[in-house]
Amino acid sequence: MRGQTVILAGNSQRDFAKSLIDMAPQNAVVNIKERKRSNDQNALMWALLSDVSRAKPDGKTMTTDRWKMAFMDACGHEVQFEQGLNGGFFPVGHSSSKLSVSEMSELIEFIYSWGSEHGVQFSEKPERNAA
Numbered sequence: 001m002r003g004q005t006v007i008l009a010g011n012s013q014r015d016f017a018k019s020l021i022d023m024a025p026q027n028a029v030v031n032i033k034e035r036k037r038s039n040d041q042n043a044l045m046w047a048l049l050s051d052v053s054r055a056k057p058d059g060k061t062m063t064t065d066r067w068k069m070a071f072m073d074a075c076g077h078e079v080q081f082e083q084g085l086n087g088g089f090f091p092v093g094h095s096s097s098k099l100s101v102s103e104m105s106e107l108i109e110f111i112y113s114w115g116s117e118h119g120v121q122f123s124e125k126p127e128r129n130a131a
Helices: 011-023 039-055 064-074 101-117
Strands: 079-083 089-093
Touching (some): 039 101, 064 079, 064 101
Antiparallel strands (some): 079 089
16 A cells, blocks of 8 residues: 545545555554645745835844744744854754644734734735635
8 A cells, every 4th residue: 555645624534544544554654734834824924024024123124034033933933043154054943834724824923913013014914814
């Protein structure tokens, strides 16, 4: 049996997944995880980060990539930095592409909240279920 991916959208998919487990060979591996963030969420995140970067809240001038790392860190996602070949630093560790839909929603909500508290005018209006 080759690897199988099943999206647990309803009862029939759940039943099918259960039957796959029953047919699985000894020592097979099952990995159930939440769906990763959507392309729409990713596009929204970058639009919001661009708004924050242009607004320069509290006089902070950072690229959208640096703002992303700052927000991910503030939301508790692992962000580490390593020393680069020319003496600078570069980010390593948790990437926003690995966030689940709910984790990305939390990050987006935090960007909206923090930005609003710091006078950022967002070009994208908050949609509470950006998935």
